[in-house]
Amino acid sequence: MPAVVILGCGGVGRALLKQIAATKLTVAAVCDSKNALVAANGAFTAAQLSAIAEAKAAGKPLAVEGATVVPVTDSAGLAAVLKQCKEAAGGKCFVADCTASDATGPAMAEAGVAVALANKKPVTSSIDLYNKLALENPRNFRNESTVGAGLPVMAMLRRMVTSGDPISRVAGCFSGTLGFVMSGLEAGKKLSDVVAEAKSLGYTEPDPREDLSGMDVARKALIIARSMGWKLEMDDVKVEGMYPPEMGQDKMSVDEFMAALPSLDADMAGKAQAAAADGKVLRFAAVVADGKCLVGLQSVPKNTAMGALQGTDNIVEVISSCYPVSPLVIQGAGAGTETTASGVLADLLELADIHA
Amino acid sequence: MPAVVILGCGGVGRALLKQIAATKLTVAAVCDSKNALVAANGAFTAAQLSAIAEAKAAGKPLAVEGATVVPVTDSAGLAAVLKQCKEAAGGKCFVADCTASDATGPAMAEAGVAVALANKKPVTSSIDLYNKLALENPRNFRNESTVGAGLPVMAMLRRMVTSGDPISRVAGCFSGTLGFVMSGLEAGKKLSDVVAEAKSLGYTEPDPREDLSGMDVARKALIIARSMGWKLEMDDVKVEGMYPPEMGQDKMSVDEFMAALPSLDADMAGKAQAAAADGKVLRFAAVVADGKCLVGLQSVPKNTAMGALQGTDNIVEVISSCYPVSPLVIQGAGAGTETTASGVLADLLELADIHA
Structure with a gap:
């Protein structure tokens, strides 16, 4: 047995x-x-x-x-x-x-x-x-x-890798918390307000910087890259978080961070508006392609699966030999015990x- | 070996x-x-x-x-x-x-x-x-x-069934040909024009009724239902095709069928407009739920994954205990050798x- x-x-x-x-x-x-x-x-x-x-x-x-x-x-x-x-x-x-x-x-x-x-x-x-x-x-x-x-993301990647379908690009949103924030920005909310809302709903860690740093998404990007056979270390993942280093966990308390958040509102609203003017929306995404893992804000066309994503759902889009233009997409709840x-x-x- | x-x-x-x-x-x-x-x-x-x-x-x-x-x-x-x-x-x-x-x-x-x-x-x-x-x-x-x-549809369903996640509803579009037709209707094209276009592009079988009958989608609905443990036969699948019985393969040739297609344009345009007035779009879908398999035209909200689907891609949406509201979605090319x-x-x- x-x-x-x-x-x-x-x-x-x-x-x-x-x-x-x-x-x-x-x-x-x-x-x-x-x-x-x-x-x-x-x-x-x-x-x-x-x-x-x-x-x-x-x-x-x-x-x-x-x-x-x-x-x-x-x-x-x-x-x-x-x-x-x-x-x-x-x-x-x-x-x-x-x-x-x-x-x-x-x-x-x-x-x-x-x-x-x-x-x-x-x-x-x-x-x-x-x-x-x-x-x-x-x-x-x-x-x-x-x-x-x-979500059967890893099972799908394993099937593609073992069957010899060469994958050229994996992109995805793997943080329900950051998805909630992006949907809020898309609806015209201030960054500081939507982060406070996410915190009060229990969507963030007690210190929201755990989510906003992008490090959890970066770990997932590394896992995906390694599943494709790439010999990368965590240091090879390029991560751009949602706040500057001077607001980091070693620089201020959670309360101080939440109090300082409105200082980022104007910049973020500007980015959201610039994306919207271009028919795009902001997403906090991982992109695994060309031997590199990039994690951070991306402007993506509204009429793609990732652009249409709402709320806390996760999504992954895969471009491969079998899916060369329209990607293979999996989306749904990416959290929950x-x-x-x-x-x-x-x-x-x-x-x-x-x-x- | x-x-x-x-x-x-x-x-x-x-x-x-x-x-x-x-x-x-x-x-x-x-x-x-x-x-x-x-x-x-x-x-x-x-x-x-x-x-x-x-x-x-x-x-x-x-x-x-x-x-x-x-x-x-x-x-x-x-x-x-x-x-x-x-x-x-x-x-x-x-x-x-x-x-x-x-x-x-x-x-x-x-x-x-x-x-x-x-x-x-x-x-x-x-x-x-x-x-x-x-x-x-x-x-x-x-x-x-x-x-x-x-697309890893059956692998996903197997994982959900074996892990004991009760599935309550599977809905999907499993015909690239009919997806192309639905995108055409959504763009305001006549049914007869978009079917002729699909035929000339080689998206349909030589007799487009093979696709428009919905029987291929019905077979896929049955396969999904059976994978969930339902003891259904093909006769239990309710199929509403895209043309009336008097235009069937036993009644007229392919050329006669293509010539008769414009007679369906007004009705189909009316359905597409009624859906649009309601924020919806027409999809030729399979719905497996409540012990039944239904295959035919559905009006679905534009702001769902199925509503946002374009062109020949396939899609499947699954509602289960783990995905009770926002469905688990897989989409991508559902054809190709x-x-x-x-x-x-x-x-x-x-x-x-x-x-x-």
Whole structure:
């Protein structure tokens, strides 16, 4: 019986715990940032999975009757747990990484397990780690939920790459938060007002600069470029954020930043108006083409799929040999715990099919 | 070594022959409507595959040095060839069906091979055959190129269905020809003019009623419904074509039909104007929802992905538990021999991964 190990008990991990109970997969262990909970006989029951999710949602420690709690303090400790689960399962171990941790990637690589990632860290740190996880054995690697939540972006790119359809350009909007801001600018709102609105609706991180810096989009651009076989590092991605360096996290507090935002309104309104005068709209986009990854504001024609995008939806447009002019487009909700967990679950089921 | 058998040497089959040469897959046999060409040692070389494609493109019979020609006159004969290839390959045989034949489905089911289909017939005839090919062993079944050419529509639906994301509605435009006609109507052209234009550009079948009847779209709607587990037959799909029964293929010739088309112009222009007055546009769409498949003209809001569609692109919109309001959308070229062959090739590579 193959073992599934779930790393992370935040929103996505807990949603996955509940979704997985309805499938043929069996969960052998669940880990949070402190402990691994290992099922006594190699498989939790659906009731146990539900109990674990509920306990964690209530802020309680990771525990359930009839399971062993193993403290996990570092990457080596996690690797040891994964190796143990893999051995107990006769060598077949599928790890769902729903954390935001740096430590899981090296542990998964060392344990030699198959992975389904929501966590972007393992695939955006060194190219060496990426090679170990993704390239050395593609049959052991899935990462749908690292880009566009559950939207089948990575699955589509994999199909195109493996079938030898040369991709020349991938462009997309991968931040629901920045999509909301762009729709607001398009409707004539001030940048400072629409960011404040997004913050009050909970669309931004507590510090909106986490979104406005564009770094999350940059990580997704890197993941896409690497999936096409490009040997790029994070430093190779050119990112132009939505605010100047003097308003950075090392220079002012969140409150000071929000107070300073109106100073950017006029410039941004000017850019939006210039785009509109040209039949275009502003989008905060990633463009992966010609060996380069560019992330930042773009003016795109209104009558394209990306130009017609509204609100928090994500979109990706791909130009390839088979789609030379009118791109292949996927769009939809690119965030949400259920959706992200669904993407991880679909990846796990593909791994299970491959290793059946 | 697993055996790939390619059925059909039309445009898609020939494109596949050339694409497959660049992969790890090995082709053991190629069949046209009269013969099977079986490689002497179980695998054609890239040069042989290329020679076969070129000979067929030049209208020559299926033959290449060092291969056996086996006449195939019916489904039983094809099943015998498939069984032989499967046995020679140690039980692993992947069949790419690039024909438009009724005979291949029963043969593939009888031989118990894994299939990658561009041919819609095997999955739109009886539900019994569909069960045998698709449901009894999902690990042996792929059919990306039966809907939207190489667009990853079926792969996306499979991921959603297997991960337990309940789908409540699938709507789409799956005819590039009818998309071209709808864009023409939207631009104020007469129906008869835009159909004549599509015919002269080669976008329609020689008899445009093959497209305008909506039957090809209806087959795709049935395939989508069945992929969601619905036990429907072709008769359960409600199809409203673009012309009345008295203009059918049993009533008049192609020339008579084209001459009679202007009689429909006023009615169609009225529908297009009524839609426009309401902020909508006409689309020839398939809607799979509430246990029913409906195919025919729909008025859809201009500011949706389907409403913004232009030209010959295909589109599919999916509403599910994870995408409850803003749908998951895939759009792009839904026709073309290279694209269709790419979809079959990606399916074959997935089957090879699963059965490695």
